[in-house]
Amino acid sequence: MGGVEPRREGGEIIGARLLAQAGITGGMAAASVVVDVTVELITHLIFLLCGLAVVALLAPAQDMLRWTTITVIAGLTAAGLVLAQRFGGLRLIELFMARLASRWPAMTALTSLAGLHDATARLYRQPGPILRSLGLHQIAWFLGTIETWSVLHALASVSGADPASVAQAFAIESLGMAARSAGFAIPGALGLQEGGFVLAALAVGVPAGPALALSLIKRLREIAVGLIGLALWRLDARRRPTPATI
Numbered sequence: 001m002g003g004v005e006p007r008r009e010g011g012e013i014i015g016a017r018l019l020a021q022a023g024i025t026g027g028m029a030a031a032s033v034v035v036d037v038t039v040e041l042i043t044h045l046i047f048l049l050c051g052l053a054v055v056a057l058l059a060p061a062q063d064m065l066r067w068t069t070i071t072v073i074a075g076l077t078a079a080g081l082v083l084a085q086r087f088g089g090l091r092l093i094e095l096f097m098a099r100l101a102s103r104w105p106a107m108t109a110l111t112s113l114a115g116l117h118d119a120t121a122r123l124y125r126q127p128g129p130i131l132r133s134l135g136l137h138q139i140a141w142f143l144g145t146i147e148t149w150s151v152l153h154a155l156a157s158v159s160g161a162d163p164a165s166v167a168q169a170f171a172i173e174s175l176g177m178a179a180r181s182a183g184f185a186i187p188g189a190l191g192l193q194e195g196g197f198v199l200a201a202l203a204v205g206v207p208a209g210p211a212l213a214l215s216l217i218k219r220l221r222e223i224a225v226g227l228i229g230l231a232l233w234r235l236d237a238r239r240r241p242t243p244a245t246i
Helices: 011-021 027-059 061-086 090-104 106-109 116-124 127-159 166-182 192-203 208-239
Strands: none
Touching: 011 027, 011 127, 027 116, 027 127, 027 166, 027 192, 061 166, 061 208, 090 116, 106 166, 116 127, 127 166, 127 208, 166 192, 192 208
């Protein structure tokens, strides 16, 4: 649960490496990652806007400026990413990687992104898969509300406090994950995720204690999933001794 976990730090690179190991060219592997990140960001923005609408109904007016600012930043980021792809930003990446390869030939395998722009354009010209990706990402974001509501409900049962409503859980999930995304430059968004969930909870009338516990429980789930992923990656690496091509 918890959406598609916007900050899989380094996960995009690992995904591209695994695609390359499966025989997909470096350019197409990187293009799939670019499209995935773009779709993820767009659906996250929609999820955030829905959460902001819920906050508008539940939270005091003075809290809206903070969350509106986060939403505007997210919108500008999404727009910038789309425009960069549309107006040749990926060609610049191709050129940069080619220059690195020409200067340091030993890095050729790591900088093989030839055809990134054209591969990305081909993917966008397939509306069926793109629409399915948008739908699945959006569902994943909304399913995170179930996780948040379940944890808050369990915590309330233990403490004897009033359980959070579904609307409160939705707002906490959407705004808390937005705060986590804002900390993409920090490994695991350490501190920002916890602070984001606490602020979001306080904005909709949920005490800080359960919100902090919620964030820590999410951390434990992320660690468990990550350990399983690392174990499977290790097993796959043993079966595929050939090094990655990107």
